[in-house]
Amino acid sequence: QVQLVESGGGLVQPGGSLRLSCTASGVNLKYYYVGWFRQAPGKERDAVACVSAYDGTTTHYSDSVKGRFTVSRDNDKNTVSLQMNNLKPEDAAIYHCAILYGGMYVRSYCGVRQDEYTHWGQGTQVTVSS
Numbered sequence: 001q002v003q004l005v006e007s008g009g010g011l012v013q014p015g016g017s018l019r020l021s022c023t024a025s026g027v028n029l030k031y032y033y034v035g036w037f038r039q040a041p042g043k044e045r046d047a048v049a050c051v052s053a054y055d056g057t058t059t060h061y062s063d064s065v066k067g068r069f070t071v072s073r074d075n076d077k078n079t080v081s082l083q084m085n086n087l088k089p090e091d092a093a094i095y096h097c098a099i100l101y102g103g104m105y106v107r108s109y110c111g112v113r114q115d116e117y118t119h120w121g122q123g124t125q126v127t128v129s130s
Contacts, residue, residue, distance in 0.1 A: 002026045002119050004097050009124030012087055016128075020082040022097030022121060030054060030075040032100065033110035035117055036082050038093035038126075048095070050110035051080060058108050064090070087128045094123040 008020040022034060033052045039045040049071040052058035056073040070083040080097060098117035111117075 002099075002101055004099065004119060004121035006095060006097055006121045006124035009095060009126045011127045011129065013130055014088055014128055016087050017083070017085045018087065018126060020084065020095055020097075020124060020126075022080045022082075024078050024099075027099070027101065027119075028075075029073065029078050029080060029099070031105050033058075033106065034071075034073070034080040035098045035111060035114070036071060036095060037098065037114055038091075038095045039123075040090075040093040043093075045096075045114060047112035047114065049082060050112055052108055052110045053105065054107055056080075058110055060110060060112055062112075084126070087126075089128045092126055092128045094125050096123045097121045 003025045005023050012018055035050040036048040037045050038048050049061045051071045059071055068086045073080045098120045100117050101119045
């Protein structure tokens, strides 16, 4: 039913760029804020960024990616994207997008707590290596 699919991951050299996409089916992403999280092997899953619903006017970024990553939405494509520039080896991880499904619609909020999200994509692998 509700499905989120990440795409765009791959192998990139340090300093390179990737654009990840989170595309939804069975749900209109326009009405949901979306979080991006990543998990490297042996490490906890960490928040990366989030974007609010509707026009996506509210965004948050972790300190480690601020200034390098940009999250945006394209409601016509039912997609939220994460543009990642100047990638570093420490950015290597599996990247997941997530939504809170079934709650109240909120317009100007997005969260960075993973326990507030209910539906997660399968993840896409980002490898940063020389």
